Amino acid sequence: MxxxxxxxxxxxxxxxxxxxxxxxxxxxxxxxxxxxxxxxxxxxxxxxxxxxxxxxxxxxxxxxxxxxxxxxxxxxSAEPVRGRAAPKGVVRPRPIWREVDTPAPLPSTRYDFRVGVPDARLFPMETWRRLVARELRVSAAGYSDPAGHIPLRAAISRHIGVSRSVHAGPDDVLITNGAQQALDLIGRVLIEPGACVAVEEPGYPPARRLFRSLGARVAGVPVDEEGIDVRAIPGSARIVYVTPSHQFPLGTPMSLARRAALLAWAERRNAVIIEDDYDSEFRFGARPLEPLQSLDRAGRVIYVGSFSKTLLPMLRLGFLVSPASLGPALRAAKHLSDWHGEVPTQAALARFIDEGLLARHIRKATRVYAARHTMIAEELAADVRLVPSSVGLHVCALGVSVRPTPGLTVEPLEAYCGESPPQRGLVLGYGAITLDDLPEGLRLLKSRMSAGPEAAAPRP
CATH class of the missing domain: 1.10.10.10 (Winged helix-like DNA-binding domain superfamily/Winged helix DNA-binding domain)
Structure with missing residues (x-):
C-alpha cells in the first residue's frame, strides 16, 4: 500500500x-x-x-x-490497534442542529411491527441483479443530468399517469435519493428563514425536523377522519405538507371535500402544497381518490413519490413532480446538492417499469399485504379501536400502549406527535412480519397491551 x-x-x-x-x-x-x-x-x-x-x-x-x-x-502488527477519534474541537453547529438528532433505528425482531418497512423477500432480487448488471456494462461513465436518467423520468411519468392519474411529462419529473431528498430540495427552493410551514399532527417526524433545520417555523395542524383540518392551518403558513392518500401515521384518506378545501386555501393564501404519496400503491379496497396534483389547476401542488416502500429502502430512489415554474430551481438545487444519482440503478428501474415488472411486483405484494392487514384487523377488532384504512403498510390503533417486550417491536403513536399532549396509540406495520408469525405476534402484542378510556371512544 x-x-x-x-x-x-x-x-x-x-x-x-x-x-x-x-x-x-x-x-x-x-x-x-x-x-x-x-x-x-x-x-x-x-x-x-x-x-x-x-x-x-x-x-x-x-x-x-x-x-x-x-x-x-x-x-x-497483528495486535489490534484502536483508531484514534478526531479532535473534539471547538466549532459548534447552528443552534437548530443541537435540537435535530438522528433517532436510532428500531431493532429487528421476530415479531416486527415496524412502520414503513416492506417485505424484502417479495422483491425479485435476481431479476433486479440482471437489470443492474446489464446497465453497468452499457451505461456511460461521465456525469449525468441532475434531473435524472431521462428514460426513468419518462417511465415514471407514464406509471403515475396510469396508476395515480398524476398529470406529468418527463420534463416535470425530477429523480431524487428517496422522498426525503425531494423534501429537502423543495425546502431549499421555497423556505425563507422564519417562514411558517404547516404539517399534519400527528405526522411524519423526518419532514418536521427537516423543515425546522432549514429555518422554518413548523406548525402542527390537527387531523380528523377527513384529513387535515384546513380551518386550523395558520394564516401565516405558505407551505403545507400533507399525506392525503394514506395519512401518516393514522392511515385515513383525505376526503374529496377536504381536498377541494385545501386547494382553495392554497389559492387564497398564495401557498404551496407538498403532497407525499408514500405507499398508496398497496390498495386493498375502496376506490382511490384523486391526488391533489390531478385536481390542481393553478400549479400549486408538488407531488412526491418514493420506491423505498414499493420496492426496497436500500435503493434510495424517489421523485418529485413540480409545476413548470419551479422546475429550473429544483433542478439547480439537485445539482448543488449531489449533482445526480446512480445512473445504472436509475436505468435498471426504467427497464423494470417499462417491462411491466413493477406492476407485477405491486400486484403480488398487495395480495400478501392485504392478507396481513385483514388478519390484524380481525384479530384486534374486539380489543382496540383501529383507524379504518384500506391502503398501505400500516394501521393505527388508538388509546392503547404496549409494555416493552423482548422479541416484539412496536412503535407508539406518541413518536409521531410534535405537539402536546401527544395522542396515545400504536402504529402497527405489517411489511416486516410474515403471515405465519402474525398469529403469535398478535397474541404477544395483546398480552402486553393496556388500553385507556379513549381506546373505545369515537374520534373527535
Missing part, C-alpha cells in the same frame, strides 16, 4: 517517518496485517536514504507496531 508521508526541512527525517507511520497505525488508516512498502521503494519515493527509512521501521518494530517477516516484508 502506498503511504502518504510528507517531510519538512532537514531535521530528523527518520523521526518524521516514524511519527507519520505511527499516526497512520493509531488512526486505523494502516490496519493490522497490511504490508508496508519496502524500505528501498519508500526511500526512493521520499528521496531520502534507505537507512533513514530502515531506522524508522526498526523503531516501530521495537515498539511492537510493525513486524518483519523474512522474505515477505514488513507488516503492521
Amino acid at each position: 502506498d503511504v502518504h508521508i510528507s517531510l519538512e526541512g532537514r531535521g530528523d527525517l527518520a523521526a518524521q517517518v516514524y511519527r507519520q507511520l505511527l499516526d497512520a497505525i493509531l488512526d486505523g488508516r494502516l490496519r493490522s496485517g497490511e504490508r508496508l512498502p519496502p524500505t528501498r521503494q519508500l526511500a526512493h519515493r521520499l528521496q531520502i536514504s534507505r537507512n533513514t527509512v530502515a531506522l524508522a521501521y526498526d523503531r516501530l518494530v521495537a515498539d511492537g507496531f510493525l513486524v518483519g517477516r523474512a522474505g515477505a516484508g514488513t507488516f503492521v
Whole structure:
C-alpha cells in the first residue's frame, strides 16, 4: 500500500517517518496485517536514504507496531490497534442542529411491527441483479443530468399517469435519493428563514425536523377522519405538507371535500402544497381518490413519490413532480446538492417499469399485504379501536400502549406527535412480519397491551 508521508526541512527525517507511520497505525488508516512498502521503494519515493527509512521501521518494530517477516516484508502488527477519534474541537453547529438528532433505528425482531418497512423477500432480487448488471456494462461513465436518467423520468411519468392519474411529462419529473431528498430540495427552493410551514399532527417526524433545520417555523395542524383540518392551518403558513392518500401515521384518506378545501386555501393564501404519496400503491379496497396534483389547476401542488416502500429502502430512489415554474430551481438545487444519482440503478428501474415488472411486483405484494392487514384487523377488532384504512403498510390503533417486550417491536403513536399532549396509540406495520408469525405476534402484542378510556371512544 502506498503511504502518504510528507517531510519538512532537514531535521530528523527518520523521526518524521516514524511519527507519520505511527499516526497512520493509531488512526486505523494502516490496519493490522497490511504490508508496508519496502524500505528501498519508500526511500526512493521520499528521496531520502534507505537507512533513514530502515531506522524508522526498526523503531516501530521495537515498539511492537510493525513486524518483519523474512522474505515477505514488513507488516503492521497483528495486535489490534484502536483508531484514534478526531479532535473534539471547538466549532459548534447552528443552534437548530443541537435540537435535530438522528433517532436510532428500531431493532429487528421476530415479531416486527415496524412502520414503513416492506417485505424484502417479495422483491425479485435476481431479476433486479440482471437489470443492474446489464446497465453497468452499457451505461456511460461521465456525469449525468441532475434531473435524472431521462428514460426513468419518462417511465415514471407514464406509471403515475396510469396508476395515480398524476398529470406529468418527463420534463416535470425530477429523480431524487428517496422522498426525503425531494423534501429537502423543495425546502431549499421555497423556505425563507422564519417562514411558517404547516404539517399534519400527528405526522411524519423526518419532514418536521427537516423543515425546522432549514429555518422554518413548523406548525402542527390537527387531523380528523377527513384529513387535515384546513380551518386550523395558520394564516401565516405558505407551505403545507400533507399525506392525503394514506395519512401518516393514522392511515385515513383525505376526503374529496377536504381536498377541494385545501386547494382553495392554497389559492387564497398564495401557498404551496407538498403532497407525499408514500405507499398508496398497496390498495386493498375502496376506490382511490384523486391526488391533489390531478385536481390542481393553478400549479400549486408538488407531488412526491418514493420506491423505498414499493420496492426496497436500500435503493434510495424517489421523485418529485413540480409545476413548470419551479422546475429550473429544483433542478439547480439537485445539482448543488449531489449533482445526480446512480445512473445504472436509475436505468435498471426504467427497464423494470417499462417491462411491466413493477406492476407485477405491486400486484403480488398487495395480495400478501392485504392478507396481513385483514388478519390484524380481525384479530384486534374486539380489543382496540383501529383507524379504518384500506391502503398501505400500516394501521393505527388508538388509546392503547404496549409494555416493552423482548422479541416484539412496536412503535407508539406518541413518536409521531410534535405537539402536546401527544395522542396515545400504536402504529402497527405489517411489511416486516410474515403471515405465519402474525398469529403469535398478535397474541404477544395483546398480552402486553393496556388500553385507556379513549381506546373505545369515537374520534373527535
